[in-house]
Amino acid sequence: MKSVVQEKSEEFALRIINLYQYLTGRETNREYVLSKQLLRSGTSIGANIAEAEYGISKDDFRAKMYIALKECNESRYWLRLLNKSRYLTKEEFDSIYKDSEEILKLLASITKTTSDKIKK
Known part of the structure; x- marks a missing residue:
């Protein structure tokens, strides 16, 4: 059974893949450089958790x-860069950024708890 952080990171990775396809597949205003970096880091979260x-x-x-x-x-x-450079609308940004915030909080808690246990 997957943990909450595993599930959320996998869902986030799928959203990142879809976002990459959206940003690189548009007829106008295509974006490749930032979105490729995001694809790498966004899918790496779940891989490291695995x-x-x-x-x-x-x-x-x-x-x-x-x-x-x-x-x-x-x-x-x-x-944030994709949002500030106007490749993402505020609504698009807010939605996916909120997901990243949840994952960040979970991972911060896990790493702190694990560090505390190791110190004991």
Whole structure:
């Protein structure tokens, strides 16, 4: 059974893939550079969470989850740039950015809790 963070990161990755297809497939105002960066970081979140699931130690688990956290934060950067450069409407941006915020909070909590447990 998938955890909440696994499910949310997978759903987010699918939204990122759809956004990439939308941004690169438009007739006018196509965007390739920022959207490719977003595609990489946005799909990497779930991949790192999947790797963490079978980490060889608590430290390995924490490291992979921390990488997922960093990738989520990077994705948020690319989303802000796409919004500020007007490739995304405010509504499009707000919707997907909210999803990234939920994932970021979950990952921050997981990495903190794991770090606290390792210190004990």
